Amino acid sequence: MLSARAFTRRFFGDPTAVGAFVIVAAVVVMVVSAPWLAPQNPYDPLQIDIMDSEMPPSWVAGGDERFLLGTDAQGRGVLSTIMYGTGVSLLIGFGAVVVQAFIGISLGLIAGYRGGWIDAFLMRLADIQLSISTLMLAIIALAVFSAAFGPEAYAKLAIFMLIAVIGIAEWPRFARTVRASVLAEKKKEYVDAARVIGLSPGTIMRRHILPNTMTPVLVISTIQVAEAIVTEAALSFLGLGMPVNRPSLGALIRSGFEFIFSGSWWITLFPAVMLMLLILSINLLGDFMRDTLNPKLRRGDE
C-alpha cells in the first residue's frame, strides 16, 4: 500500500491527473449548485416558453443574452439543461457502480474464499453475464418494463431502473477482480492466523481479506463510473433511457440530434462536449490511480 502522503505527492506531480481532477470536481460543483446557478429550471414548465425555442448561442446572430448556449426545441436553455442533465448522468453512473460493487464484491469474496463448486458456479454465472452485452440486456429489460407498466410509471422510475439494469449487467468485473485478489490474499499467513484465533469465515472475509483487496476495486470503480455514464447515454440516445422531461446528457444529445440538419447544431454539440469532457477526465483519473497503485508499474522514486 501507498501511504497517503506518497499518493498526494505523486498526484501533484502529474499535471494530467490534476487537470482531470479539477474538471471532475468543477462538474460536481456545477451539478450540486445547479438549482442556484442555472439561469432557469428546465423541469419547471412555467419557466419555459415555447416562443424561445431553437435560439442559437448568444454570441451568434439571432441569439438571446438570456441563453448563453442557445435553447432547444422546447425553449429550454441548453446551459440549464446541461447543468441539470449532467447531474442525472452522474447519479446514474455512481448509483450503478454502487450496485455493481455491492453484488460483485460480495460474490467475488465468497467465490474466492470458499473455492470449490461455489467458486465454479459463481464464476460461470459471471461468464454468462459477460457474454450478454450490457446494452442488449438493458434494451430488453427497459423495453419490457416500459411496455408492462406504461410510459407514466416508466418516466417516474427510469432513473432507478437504469441504475439497477446497468448495475446488474456489469457485476462480473468487480467479482472477477475481487476474486483474484482474494485468491492471492487468502494464502497469506494473516488469514491462517485469523482462523487460528477462531474468527468465523464471514468475519475473516469482511474484516480481514476485504480491506486488503480494496486497491484494485478503487481503480475499476473509477473506470466503471465512466462506463456506466456512457452506457446510460447510449440507452438514452436510443430512446430507452431518461424521459424527455428529465433528460440526462444522452437524452439531451438525442433531443438535438433531429435538429442538426436544420442548422440547430448547439442543441447536440454542447451536451456532447460535456459528456466527452466528463468521461475523458474520469478515465484519466482512473488511469492515474491504476498506474500509481499498481506496485509493478511504480517508478523507482519511492
Added chain:
Amino acid sequence: MALLEVRGLEVAFPKGPHDEALALRGVDLDLDPGERLGVVGESGAGKSMLAFAILNLISEPGRISAGSIRFDGRNLLTLPAKEIRNIRGNRISMIFQDPMMTLNPVLTIGRQMVETLQAHRRIGWAKARKLSIERLAQVAIPTPESRFDSYPHELSGGLRQRVVIAIALLTDPEIIIADEPTTALDVTIQAEIMSLILRLCRDNRVGLILITHDLSVVAEVTERLMIMYAGKVVEEGPTRQIIDHPGHPYSRGLLAALPQRVERGQRLNQIPGTMPGIADLPTGCAYHPRCERAIAGCHIDIPELEAHGSRRISCFRPLLAGAEA
C-alpha cells in the same frame, strides 16, 4: 489423563486421481497441563502440519484421514464448527513463524487484539483495550498505549513477534502452539523472544508445543522432546535424555550436525542424502536409505514406536546405553 491427547493422527493429500499420500503417518502426542514439549525435525517432516491438524485446520485439498485429537476430553475432529472456533484462539492459541505475515497489514494492532477478545467473550471496547494494553506491557513492549494504535508496518520484526505473542496470550489459553517462533528474527532477538515465551508459559502454567529445527532452543525451553521424520515420530522422551543419549540414529545424526559439536577447523557433520517427499517414501523404515545402522530388515517392515525406559523409539537397532555402539 493428559490435557491434549493425539492418537494415530494421519493427514492425507491427494496424489493422482485415486491415490493419496500421507503427510502425517500415525502421530501420537500427549501434553499435560503446563508441560512444554518440543517437536523437532527437518523441513517437510510434518511439524507444521501437526500444528494445524491439532486445531483441525488442514486446508484443502488435504484432510485428516485417521486418528483422534482429544482436548480436555472432547474429540476436536467431531466437534461442530462453532464449538471448535471457541477452542481455537481461546483455549489453544498459536504463534506463527513470520510476524511480518501473521498480522493483517491494514488493521491496527489494537483492532486485531480487540477482535480476538470479542470473538470469544462479551467484552466492551474500553475493557478489551485495557486488557490488550496490559498484555502488550507483559510482553515488554515499550509504551504499549501508543503501540495499541500502531499499524504492523510501524513496528520492527521483534516487536511484531511480541505483539503476536501478546495476542496468543490474550484469552489465557491452556496451550500455546509455537511454530518456529524465532526463525524469521535476528539472532540477537531470537534469544529474547524465546526466553519471553518460556517465562510467560512458566508463570501462567500454559502448556507449550514448540515446533522448531533448532535443537539448542529445545534443550533450553522444553521438558519433553519429539523427533519427527517423514510424517512419523521416530523418538520421543525427556529432552535431556535424548540430547545426551539419542536413541534413534536420526536423532544422533541431527545432534551430530550441530556446529557447536564439531571441533574448530573440522568439517561439519551432516546426514547424507535428503528426506524423501511424502509421495515417494521408501518401503520399510523411511530413514533406512540414509541410516548408517540399517540392516537387511530395515527396508521391509516399518518399526513400531517401542518403549525403552522413559522414552519411545521407532527403530530396529536403537542406540541404547549399554548396547553395542
